[in-house]
Amino acid sequence: MRAIVVGAGIGGLAATLSLRRTGWDVTLVERTPHFTEVGAGIQLAPNATRVLRRLDVLDAVAAHAARPSHVSFRTWSDGAEICRYALGREAEEEFGAPYLLLHRADLHKALTAAVPPEAVHLNTTVVDITQDDDSAYVTTATGERLRADLVVAADGIRSAARQWLFGKDEAVFSGTAAYRALLPAEEVADLVLPPLAAWLGPDRHFVHYWVRRGELLNVVAVFSTEAVAQESWTARAEPGEQLSEFTGWDARVLKVLERAGQVFRYGIFTRPPLPRWNVGRVTLLGDSAHAMVPFQAQGAAQAILDAAVLGDALRNATPAEVPEALDHYACRRVSAATSMQARSAQAGRDFHLPDGPEAEARNTRMAAHAREHRFMPVATAWGTDALDRRTEG
The missing domain is CATH 3.30.9.30 (D-Amino Acid Oxidase; Chain A, domain 2)
Structure with a gap:
C-alpha cells in the first residue's frame, strides 16, 4: 500500500509517521528545498x-x-x-x-527526525492531483507523475489541493x-x-x-x-x-x-468549514481542511489528531477499500474539528x-x-x- 503525503508541516509529518506505523509505504513531498519551520x-x-x-x-x-x-x-x-x-x-x-509548551521548530525537528530521509522528496512542487478507480496521481512541476493508492493533502491554509477537490475557496481574514x-x-x-x-x-x-x-x-x-x-x-x-x-x-x-x-x-x-474532506482516494488533513484561529491553542493538535485517525482508519485496508476508509476517517474527524473551529472563534470574541x-x-x-x-x-x-x-x- 503506497501513499503520498503533500506538505511537510506538522500535520504532514504526523500523517507520514502514522501511516508508516500501520505498514504503509509513504512518500512525503515538500516544495521547499530544506526542512524548515x-x-x-x-x-x-x-x-x-x-x-x-x-x-x-x-x-x-x-x-x-x-x-x-x-x-x-x-x-x-x-x-x-x-x-x-x-x-x-x-x-x-x-x-x-x-x-507542553514548545518552539515550533523543536516540534518540527523531532517529527522530521523520525521520518526516514529516503521517504522524503524535498524541492518538489505539486501542480496537480488526479485519480481514477484504481490509483491517485501527483504531478510535479518537473513533469514527474507519482502514483499511489492514497494521496493526503496536508498543504496548509492556502491549500491548492482543496481547490482541486472542491472548487475555488479562499482563506478568510x-x-x-x-x-x-x-x-x-x-x-x-x-x-x-x-x-x-x-x-x-x-x-x-x-x-x-x-x-x-x-x-x-x-x-x-x-x-x-x-x-x-x-x-x-x-x-x-x-x-x-x-x-x-x-x-x-x-x-x-x-x-x-x-x-x-x-x-x-x-x-x-481561517478556512470555512467543509462538510467533507475526501474525494475518492484523496483527502485533506490539518489546516487545508480546518484552519482555525489560535485562541484555544488547538490548531496543531487537531492536525495531529487527524493524522492518528487517518492511520487507524487505513489500517489493514486493501487498495479497493481506500475510499471507504477515507469516509470513516472524515466521519470521525470533521465534526470534532469543525466544533473546535467554532470554539476558537468564540474564544476570540470573548477575549476581546x-x-x-x-x-x-x-x-x-x-x-x-x-x-x-x-x-x-x-x-x-x-x-x-x-x-x-x-x-x-
Missing part, C-alpha cells in the same frame, strides 16, 4: 501529546519543552487575575499525557492580527511573569509563555483590525508599532513589548469584549467556572481519545 511558540495539550507518544516521538519533543504548572487569565489594565487553571502534573495525571516575538529569559526575569498567561482587553489580548525549557519567552499580542493584514510569519513590524497598539495596558505587558527585539506582524486567517457589563459578566463567569473545575473549559476535548471508534459521527 518558521514561527515561534506552540502549545500542545494532552489530546495531541497522547498521539505523539503513540508515534514514539513524545520523549524527543518533551526534551525541548516547558511544562507550565498553570495558566492564568488576567485583566488588561492592571493585571488582576480573573482565574487560573491547573496544568502540569495535575493535567498529566487527569488526562494521561502532558501539556479573521479580523485579527498579531505581533509575535521571542525574548531571552534574562530580559524579563525581573517581571515575575506567570508560566502561561492570557491578558484580556477591549479588541485585544496578550499571551505569553515559556518555551525551550524556559530559556525563551514566547509572546503573542493579538489585536482586532478591519484592515486585512498580511499572512506572513516573516513580515517585520515597524519599530515600536506594538507599543502603540497596546497603549494603557499593564506595565508588565508594556515592558515585555518594549524589550522585544525582533517583532513580527502577521494576519490570522469591551470594558463594562459584558467584560464583567465574562470575568464573573470565568471565575465561577474555575472555582468548580480544575481545568479550562476546552479541556473537555483533551480527554477524548481520537482512536476511540465510538467517536465516529
Whole structure:
C-alpha cells in the first residue's frame, strides 16, 4: 500500500509517521528545498501529546519543552487575575499525557527526525492531483507523475489541493492580527511573569509563555483590525508599532513589548468549514481542511489528531477499500474539528469584549467556572481519545 503525503508541516509529518506505523509505504513531498519551520511558540495539550507518544516521538519533543504548572487569565489594565487553571502534573495525571509548551521548530525537528530521509522528496512542487478507480496521481512541476493508492493533502491554509477537490475557496481574514516575538529569559526575569498567561482587553489580548525549557519567552499580542493584514510569519513590524497598539495596558505587558527585539506582524486567517474532506482516494488533513484561529491553542493538535485517525482508519485496508476508509476517517474527524473551529472563534470574541457589563459578566463567569473545575473549559476535548471508534459521527 503506497501513499503520498503533500506538505511537510506538522500535520504532514504526523500523517507520514502514522501511516508508516500501520505498514504503509509513504512518500512525503515538500516544495521547499530544506526542512524548515518558521514561527515561534506552540502549545500542545494532552489530546495531541497522547498521539505523539503513540508515534514514539513524545520523549524527543518533551526534551525541548516547558511544562507550565498553570495558566492564568488576567485583566488588561492592571493585571488582576480573573482565574487560573491547573496544568502540569495535575493535567498529566487527569488526562494521561502532558501539556507542553514548545518552539515550533523543536516540534518540527523531532517529527522530521523520525521520518526516514529516503521517504522524503524535498524541492518538489505539486501542480496537480488526479485519480481514477484504481490509483491517485501527483504531478510535479518537473513533469514527474507519482502514483499511489492514497494521496493526503496536508498543504496548509492556502491549500491548492482543496481547490482541486472542491472548487475555488479562499482563506478568510479573521479580523485579527498579531505581533509575535521571542525574548531571552534574562530580559524579563525581573517581571515575575506567570508560566502561561492570557491578558484580556477591549479588541485585544496578550499571551505569553515559556518555551525551550524556559530559556525563551514566547509572546503573542493579538489585536482586532478591519484592515486585512498580511499572512506572513516573516513580515517585520515597524519599530515600536506594538507599543502603540497596546497603549494603557499593564506595565508588565508594556515592558515585555518594549524589550522585544525582533517583532513580527502577521494576519490570522481561517478556512470555512467543509462538510467533507475526501474525494475518492484523496483527502485533506490539518489546516487545508480546518484552519482555525489560535485562541484555544488547538490548531496543531487537531492536525495531529487527524493524522492518528487517518492511520487507524487505513489500517489493514486493501487498495479497493481506500475510499471507504477515507469516509470513516472524515466521519470521525470533521465534526470534532469543525466544533473546535467554532470554539476558537468564540474564544476570540470573548477575549476581546469591551470594558463594562459584558467584560464583567465574562470575568464573573470565568471565575465561577474555575472555582468548580480544575481545568479550562476546552479541556473537555483533551480527554477524548481520537482512536476511540465510538467517536465516529
